[in-house]
Each structure stands twice: as C-alpha cells, then as structure tokens.
Amino acid sequence: MSVSLTLTVNGVKRAIELDDPRMTLLDLLRERLDLTGAKKGCDRGQCGACTVIVQGRRINSCLALAISHDGADVLTIEGVAQGDRLHPVQRAFLAHDGLQCGFCTPGQIMSAIGLIQEGQTGGDPERVREGMSGNLCRCGAYQGITEAVLEAEKAQGAADFKEVA
Ligand code: FES
Ligand code: FES
Numbered sequence: 001m002s003v004s005l006t007l008t009v010n011g012v013k014r015a016i017e018l019d020d021p022r023m024t025l026l027d028l029l030r031e032r033l034d035l036t037g038a039k040k041g042c043d044r045g046q047c048g049a050c051t052v053i054v055q056g057r058r059i060n061s062c063l064a065l066a067i068s069h070d071g072a073d074v075l076t077i078e079g080v081a082q083g084d085r086l087h088p089v090q091r092a093f094l095a096h097d098g099l100q101c102g103f104c105t106p107g108q109i110m111s112a113i114g115l116i117q118e119g120q121t122g123g124d125p126e127r128v129r130e131g132m133s134g135n136l137c138r139c140g141a142y143q144g145i146t147e148a149v150l151e152a153e154k155a156q157g158a159a160d161f162k163e164v165a
Contacts, residue, residue, distance in 0.1 A: 005070040009033060010079025018066065025069060026050045026061035029076060037077035037106040041136075048135030051107035051114075052076045058114030060134070077106035080113065088155050089113050092148035100139035111135045112149045116156055123150060 003021045007014050009029070016032060026043075029035045029052070041049030043062045050062040053075040080087040089112050092098070099105045111132055121127040128149045129142070137145065 003067055005067055007066075007069065007072055007074055009035070009074045010076060016066075021065075021067050023066050024062055025052070025054070025059075025064040025066045025074070028066040029061065029074075035076050035078050038110075039103055039106060041103070041107075046136070047104070047107075048111055049104050049107040051110040051135065053110055053114050056117065058111050075110070075113075077110055080109070087113070088159075089116070089148070089152040092152040092155070093145070096144040096147040096151065098141055098144035098148040099137075100141050104135060104137045104139075108132070108135050108137065108145055112145075112152065115149065116153045121149070121153060123153060125150060128153075 001021065003018050005016055005018065007016065014033065016028065018028070026038055026040060029038055030040070038052050038061055039049035040062060041047035045060045045063040048060065050060055051058050052061045054064070054069055054072050081090060089109050093105065093109060098108065111134065115121060115128070115131040121131055125146050128146050132145065132149065
C-alpha cells in the first residue's frame, strides 16, 4: 500500500510517495531525498547521529516514522548554512575542534542548534553536557563540542540583544 506525504525540508516543499508506510524519516531523507548529512549510527535511538529538527524540536530521525510527520517543517544539516556562510554553530565547532572523524558532527550540530533554541543551558558547561548527552562521539571530542556550544550560545545571545536594542 503506498501513501503520500508532504514535507518542507530546508525550506523546500516536497511531495513524496512511500511504498512502505513504515519508512523512517532518516531513511526518507537519506534514500529518497539524497540528504545524507544525517547519519545512521545505531538506528535505534541511542547515538544521536541522525538528529534533525522537526517543527523546531530536535529528534532522532531513525525513530520517527516519516508518515507521522506529514506536513512538518524539517531542518537538516544541509539547510543550516546560508550559501558559503556557515551557521554560527558550525563556525564554533571548527574554532574549538569539536570534531575528529566527523561522523557524529551533523547530529551534534543539529542537536546544539536545538539546545540553544531551547534556551535551557544558561551558559553552564554541565547543563550543555547534559543537554548534549544524547549525542555520542566515538572520537571523544566532547571538550571541544561543549566549548563550541557555549560559544555559539553566547554569540546567539549577543545577536538577540542587538536585535532588541
Ligand atoms: S542512528 Fe538514530 S540515534 Fe543512532
Ligand atoms: S568526531 Fe568522530 S565520532 Fe564524533
């Protein structure tokens, strides 16, 4: 039985026919839309490599049925830079060496963007570590990742302040 759904992915509306209604959002992104930035690490919700932002909230796309997000806005790592201009979180990861092999990095960055939007860390490294604990890094780049999130959060706060002033 085929089903159809519509998603807005990185600002582009996509109409998709699914032969298998059990297809996950991760498989749809990678196999149907050629957006391979979100990675399949564990495929069971334990590593965070597949993190994307759906309707403003970060989720593990390997655990999400694509059909259950019909009509949703989806942001993936491919959609965060503006042309050649990297997103502030991407720049902070580079500045703080928040990566080694890079396999976990798209998920880390999407999770960091979500965490900063949630506004719950208050510049506290411990809370950043807790908020990012669903994203595993086999290379152990956690120190740089935490520093990058803190810096990006600070930059975001300064930008917000400027907008209000
Ligand atoms: S691939 Fe989704 S959490 Fe690991
Ligand atoms: S940078 Fe290699 S798994 Fe995180």
